[in-house]
Amino acid sequence: MDMAESFVRITGGSAVSQAREEDEEEDDEEKSRIFSQLKPYCLELLELSQNPKKYASSIPALLHLLRSSPPNSLQPFFDYTLFPFLLLLDAAVDCRSSQNKSESSNYKRVSDKVAEGIVECLEELLKKCHLSSVDQMVVVLKKLTYAALLSPSEASEEFREGVIKCFRALLLNLHRCSNQSCLCKQSLDLPMLLATRDMLIPNGTLKFDLEQGECLLAFLQSEAASAAVGHWLSLLLKAADTEVTRGHRGSANLRIESFLTLRVLVAKVGTADALAFFLPGVVSQFAKVLHISKAMISGAAGSVEAIDQAIRGLAEYLMIVLQDDANLSGLDMYKDDSFGHKSNKYKSTTSFLEELRQLPLKAQSRRMLENVNGESINSVSTKTESGEKSSPNLGKGMGSFHVDRTKVWIQKTSGHVNKLLCATFPYICVYQSKKVRHGLFFAIRGLLLKCNFTLEKSKQLFLECLCALVVDDSEEISAAAQDFMEYLFSASGKHHVEHDIAAIFSRLIEKLPKTVLGSDESLALSHVQQLLTVIYYSGPQFLLHHLQSPVTAARFLDVFALCLSQNSAFTGSLSKLVSTRSSSVGYLPSVDELKGLRIVGDSEVLHSAASSKSSKLTGIHEIGKQHTAEARQANFELPRMPPWFVYVGGQKLYKALAGILRLVGLSLMADYKSEGHLSVITDIPLGYLRKLVLEVRQKEYTKESWQSWYHRTGSGQLLRQASTAVCILNEMIFGISGQAVDAFTRMFQKSKIKGAEFQESDDVSSGGQPHKHKPAVLDESVWKIALQKGSRGHFIDCIGKILHEYLCSEVWELPVDHPSLLMQSGAEVEDITSYFFCDIAMLHQEITLTLFF
Incomplete structure (x- = not known):
């Protein structure tokens, strides 16, 4: 300050004042120039409102002037310009309203081109100029409301879309006042999950400081404006829904604009008190939008952008009304600083005193708002039941729009919300559009951070959806989901999701066969x-604990045996069966296609032991050697999907199932305390192969024919169970390899965040400033294998035990075709079904895969 004063004394204060005078003169000249250009246009519009024309050249010229003029030059003439706009808007609405037409035929028609041009000019004016009073805002809202009530048969698509854009421009120009105790500070200013592509802050907007003492934003948040807020929520949702009923004639753009404007309205109101009353209707309508999107892929209903807006809008509404901070008092809880912690008592005396300090401020702000807006309530006009215009009190005759958010109300509301979300969110996880899944991620992240307690019933649903998005095909989505998942499992959050993760794991396991075979x-x-994500992020100890009991381990592997079983080969649709089944060639590719020789870790023991066991495998090894280079070039990976699984699902589904089995094997070796447990677990599927060997030996002892043996109760089924068991064993053993560990790292460590921060919202959060967290990186070493001397010995013994069963002579003497059957029996071959040979060949192929990798 001293330096500034010295500078003024040295240079002379007259220079400063002279500069100010020059600036003022320039501003006056600019304003005079703008007014001289506005005046003829406004006069022409006044004439046009009395004598409508099909076209007015002044409207495009006026629009160009509004777009090119700075806000500070337009603001002094806002009222002057607004008046003819509203007159023309009234005339356009009156001549289009069906009710007005039936009452009188004196209305002169305002053409669509003129009407569309007027709303375009009005939008530009509302973008750059602020409203001066509550009365003025009420008048503009009334005019826009009448225009928004027009149906598609009464007004053009461009006109109805322009009206919605005008309303959004009005909302965006409502700013917080300078009074620090005003309730407008609760406004979010912009939607919390607003994406960069939806940035709604127009360039050159004039921000101002209220001098009259009227805060328009506070009025919008007050109970006095609740009727108008509820009406506009209904209008916007209805406008979006109307486009769906019009089928392919419906406008996707109008639907998008409606949802985006609703999000802005909700953000500007921004308080649970003002929005809680309308939650049931808004949420059910959004749920309807998401439900329809499951079946619609075209038209307004199938618009990807509209669905994304609906997802974010639904989440934002719930994040405001059901946020923990605003409702914990009703739940008799207090939120700790850490994620998900709750207690029935306040954490400290300091926090209790801080809450008490806020009470006088809230009460004073509420009284101030009532005094400020006491006389403004009567100025909002509506339409009576007879359709006549009147100016009643906003809330008169409508009852209170306030809801006491008690514990009962929160529990009941969260229960209904959970039902709606459960019916829609799982389907959105698999929606084909990346944009929709991306919006779902931000919605889930926001709801988990903001509504952890109030939406506790939906918490497991959110976590399940998050687990699906962690391995999404889109790198952008999966990396963001992994960042947030690692935050939840970090030191500050893991303690609070362990119970939910355990419950999710049990439920996913229980429903797995029905879902896979569906x-x-x-x-x-x-x-x-x-399920794969839950197991990976929970770590090997979680899975080891579940497999500790032989009973639970057997049940766990039986679930996967059922999912991978050949008995499910024909559960799919007939078209799928026909498209995937080859003609008359064979049941599976020849052994020549088993090109990939990949010796992994200590599993080279398999190769050496196999080569010395049976000369029957010599030809297979020679084929493998010939194609080693070709296999590396083609980058084939072993083990591969079994041939029968093609009728159940594709490669992606099998890869996910195999990934879980690989984590089972990896978990058994990741901890030195589990020495010998691998052998116990592998004995479960290996038991089916041992039973098969015993059955074959018994058949040879009784000299039973192959046809009788295969059709005997249990024998044919056991042959298929043995193939499935070998497939399970292959995946478990392959999981111990370094290649499997690297594959999991690539899948679950796409984003190396190491000190990076993530935001609570997509790009913009409350107040325009993102709230950031710094999650701890999941320790990758938990899945690393350190084979100690003891564990290495157990591993080799386990591999040897498996090889002993795989290379048993009874298994390889099973006939694979009629000639081999003739050689074994030495007698005439009976009519044996081809399924018998197919099942044997599949078993041999699965065992051969083990010998290669």
Whole structure:
């Protein structure tokens, strides 16, 4: 300050004042120039409102002037310009309203081109100029409300869309006042999950400081404006829904604009008190939008952008009304600083005193708002039941729009919300559009951070959806989901999701066979990927604890045996069976296609032991050697999907199921305390192969024919169970390899965040400033294998035990075709079904895969 004063004394204060005078003169000249250009246009519009024309050249010229003029030059003439706009808007609405037409035929028609041009000019004016009073805002809102009530048969698509844009421009120009105790400070200014592509802050907007003492934003948040807020919520949702009923004639753009404007309205109101009353209707309508999107892929209903806006809008509404901070008092809880912690008592005396300090401020602000707006309530006009215009009190005759958010209300509301979300969110996880899934992620993240307690019933649903998005095909989505998942499992959050993760794990395991063998492959893939993610992020100790008991381990592997079983080969649709089944060639590719020789870790023991066991495998090894280079070039990976699984699902589904089995094997070796447990677990599926060997030996002892043996109760089934068991064993053993660990790292460590921060919202959060967290990176070493001397010995013994059963002579003497059957029996071959040979060949192929990798 001293330096500034010295500068003024040295240079002379007259220079400063002279500069100010020059600036003022320039501003006056600019304003005079703008007014001289506005005046003829406004006079022409006044004439046009009395004598409508089909076209007015002044409207495009006026629009160009409004767009090119700075806000500070337009603001002094806001009222002057607004008046003819509202007159023309009234005339356009009156001549289009069906009710007005039936009452009188004196209305002169305002053409669509003129009407559309007027709302375009009005939008530009509302973008750059602020309203001066509550009365003025009420008048503009009334005019826009009448225009928004016009149906598609009464007004053009461009006109109805322009009216909605005008309303949004009005909302965006409502700013917080300078009074620090005003309730407008609760406004979010912009939607919390606003994406960069939806940035709604117009360039050159004039921000101002209220001098009259009227805060328009506070009035919008007050109970006096609740009727108008509720009406506009209904109008916007109805406008979006109307476009769906019009089928392919419906406008996707109008639907998008409606949802985006509703999000802005909700953000500007921004308080749970003002929005709680309307929650049931708004949420059910959004749920309807998401439900329709499951079946619609075109038209307004199938618009990807509209669905994304609906998802974010639904989440934002719930984040405001059901946010923990605004409702914990009703739940008799207090939120700790850490994620998900709750207690029935306040954490400290300091926090209790801080809450008490806020009470006088809230009460004073409420009284101030009532005094400020006491006389403004009567100025909002509506339409009576007879359709006549009047100016009643906003809330008169409508009752209170306030809801006491008690514990009972929160529990009941969260229960209804959970039902709606459960019916829609799982399907959105597998939606084909990346943009929709991206919006779902931000919605889930926001709801988990803001509504952890109030939406506790939906918490597991959110976590399940998050698990599916962690392995999403989109790198952008999966990386963001992994960042947030690692935050939840970090030191500050893990303690609070362990119970939910355990419950999710049990439920996913229970529903796994029904889902995998169902008709919806996309949902099945999402279900399996959720289970894979839960196991990976929970760590090997979690899985070891579940497999500790032989009973639970057997049940766990039986579930996967059922999912991978050949008995499910024909559960899909007939078209799928025909499209995937080859003609008359064979049941599976020849052994020549087993090109990939990949010796992994200590599993080279398999190769050496196999080569010395049976000369029957010599030809297979020679084929493998010939194609080693070709296999590396083609980058084939072993083990591969079994041939029968093609009728159940695709490669992605099998890869997810195999990933879980690989984590089972990896978990058994990741901890030195589990020495010998691998052998116990592998004995479960290996038991089916041992039973098969015993059955074959008994058949040879009794000299029973192959046809009788295969059709005997249990023998043919056991042959298929043995193939499935070998497939399970292959995946478990392959999981211990370094290649499997690297594959999991690539899948679950796409984003190396190491000190990076993530935001609570997409790009913009409350107040325009993102709230950031710094999650701890999941320790990758938990899945690393350190084979100590003891564990290495157990591993080799386990491999040897498996090889002993795989290379048993009874297994390889099973006939694979009629000639081999003739050689074994030495007698005439009976009519044996081809399924018998197919099942044997599949078993041999699965065992051969083990010998290669």
